Amino acid sequence: xxxxxxxxxxxxQVEAALAWHDGDARAxxxxxxxxxxxxxxxxxxxxxxxxxxxxxxWSPEIDRKAPAA
Numbered sequence: 854x855x856x857x858x859x860x861x862x863x864x865x866q867v868e869a870a871l872a873w874h875d876g877d878a879r880a881x882x883x884x885x886x887x888x889x890x891x892x893x894x895x896x897x898x899x900x901x902x903x904x905x906x907x908x909x910x911w912s913p914e915i916d917r918k919a920p921a922a
Contacts, residue, residue, distance in 0.1 A: 874880040893915060900913050 870881050870885065871878065874884065896913055896915060900915075903912060
């Protein structure tokens with residue numbers, strides 16, 4: 854049931870992104886890639902200011918890890 858709910862939510866998000874760009878898939882992908890790049894830059898800046906002491910050794914990952922199979 855949980856997997857089913859995630860699929861519906863993801864589909865709704867995809868449809869919303871496409872609708873925002875009037876159904877233009879290329880424009881949607883370009884925007885998502887630009888947003889991803891911006892967020893990576895922001896994460897790298899934040900990461901450079903985090904102290905290992907404050908985060909108890911944890912630091913944010915820039916790249917997403919593949920889910921365990």
